[in-house]
Amino acid sequence: MKFIQLYGDRGLTIVKGEGQYVWDINGRKYLDLHTGIGVAFLGHRNKRVVEYLTRQMENIMTLSTSFSTPIKEEMLKELDPLKPDKMDNLILFNSGTEAVEAALKTARKVTGRKKIIAFKNSFHGRTAGSLSVTWNKRYREPFEPLMSPVEFLTYNNIDELKNIDDQTAAVIVEPIQGESGVIPANEEFMKALREQTQKVGALLIADEVQTGFGRTGKVWAYQHYGIVPDLLTAGKAIGGGFPVSALFLPDWIAEKLEEGDHGSTYGGNPLAMAAVTAASKVLKEDNVPEQAHIKGELFRKILQEKLSDLKSLREIRGKGLMIGIDIRFPPAIALKVMQDESVLALKAGTTVIRFLAPYMITQKDMEEASDAARKGIIETENKRVTH
Numbered sequence: 009m010k011f012i013q014l015y016g017d018r019g020l021t022i023v024k025g026e027g028q029y030v031w032d033i034n035g036r037k038y039l040d041l042h043t044g045i046g047v048a049f050l051g052h053r054n055k056r057v058v059e060y061l062t063r064q065m066e067n068i069m070t071l072s073t074s075f076s077t078p079i080k081e082e083m084l085k086e087l088d089p090l091k092p093d094k095m096d097n098l099i100l101f102n103s104g105t106e107a108v109e110a111a112l113k114t115a116r117k118v119t120g121r122k123k124i125i126a127f128k129n130s131f132h133g134r135t136a137g138s139l140s141v142t143w144n145k146r147y148r149e150p151f152e153p154l155m156s157p158v159e160f161l162t163y164n165n166i167d168e169l170k171n172i173d174d175q176t177a178a179v180i181v182e183p184i185q186g187e188s189g190v191i192p193a194n195e196e197f198m199k200a201l202r203e204q205t206q207k208v209g210a211l212l213i214a215d216e217v218q219t220g221f222g223r224t225g226k227v228w229a230y231q232h233y234g235i236v237p238d239l240l241t242a243g244k245a246i247g248g249g250f251p252v253s254a255l256f257l258p259d260w261i262a263e264k265l266e267e268g269d270h271g272s273t274y275g276g277n278p279l280a281m282a283a284v285t286a287a288s289k290v291l292k293e294d295n296v297p298e299q300a301h302i303k304g305e306l307f308r309k310i311l312q313e314k315l316s317d318l319k320s321l322r323e324i325r326g327k328g329l330m331i332g333i334d335i336r337f338p339p340a341i342a343l344k345v346m347q348d349e350s351v352l353a354l355k356a357g358t359t360v361i362r363f364l365a366p367y368m369i370t371q372k373d374m375e376e377a378s379d380a381a382r383k384g385i386i387e388t389e390n391k392r393v394t395h
């Protein structure tokens with residue numbers, strides 16, 4: 009039997025992970041800034057997460073949310089101080105795309121409207137609903153017709169926000185566009201977006217599957233912008249490595265959802281709840297958002313120092329530990345060179361090397377990663393000249 013490779017094969021067999029490192033089958037150690045596309049933000053096999061999952065496995069692993077179990081209460085208690093402003097309710101799913109599907113359905117039900125607005129270069133997932141609000145035609149077009157009507161506006165363009173009208177159910181936005189190249193929204197844009205959605209009665213969905221749970225230096229990235237969205241989707245980091253996602257919602261929206269409106273067999277299973285409980289504890293006890301802020305600043309400074317003389321460097325950007333190095337060229341060669349230097353990173357957009365580091369990354373790790381990036385970029389420049 010063959011496993012279908014929907015993501016490019018990196019040619020490595022990984023057998024172990026611990027903190028910010030992974031080891032391959034030959035015992036070679038790598039600094040992991042790929043982190044399963046941002047999932048292992050709390051490090052591989054975070055002790056607290058392993059402890060909670062192990063304990064939960066000894067009790068009960070699977071249970072429909074029709075039944076209650078003590079870990080649910082514990083999770084709600086631990087998550088409460090971290091919840092997005094005014095969002096006292098949550099529904100659990102298993103992947104980011106599912107949380108987005110639920111957000112879109114909820115917006116339609118609550119507003120009675122159909123139109124969804126998204127932004128150019130957005131990425132929200134690859135199931136039918138989330139794919140319809142994902143910008144990349146290469147992902148979208150072979151599967152059309154998808155959900156409609158959907159309109160794409162230019163990210164960070166305030167003028168175009170007037171297209172959000174009283175037919176609009178919701179606007180979905182990434183506070184920092186991740187997949188398309190680590191592109192932060194600017195503050196005036198987010199403020200104007202909040203104002204316009206409020207004016208016409210459209211819901212504002214912050215898709216924080218990649219930015220959420222401390223990665224950008226705040227628990228939620230919208231908190232950088234002095235606004236509060238109506239709905240928030242989270243995934244990746246929130247389970248400390250376990251597959252789980254969430255839709256957060258305020259009372260006035262939650263009250264309008266009825267039994268049967270949505271569902272998921274695995275959503276809210278006891279293991280996922282144990283993972284979220286542990287991850288929430290770690291986030292608070294280790295001041296993870298603050299560490300991500302401080303370390304992100306340091307990492308960008310080191311990268312600037314080591315890379316700023318390179319002629320292909322366009323920009324080093326991001327917030328906290330969500331960092332993009334825009335190099336004008338496709339990053340494939342650079343990523344391969346870095347991997348050979350024992351640093352795993354990933355691509356974003358067409359020309360960006362992306363680092364999604366775990367919060368326990370050290371200054372030494374940052375220096376090694378920056379040296380590897382330098383080598384990779386120089387090799388890219390040389391190959392582009394000679395070929």
Ligand SMILES: Cc1ncc(COP(=O)(O)O)c(C=O)c1O
Nearest residue numbers: 103104105131132133186217218
């Ligand atoms: C902002 C955003 N939304 C949604 C998704 C989809 O998440 P998943 O791959 O877990 O379905 C991603 C994945 O990268 C993402 O970055």
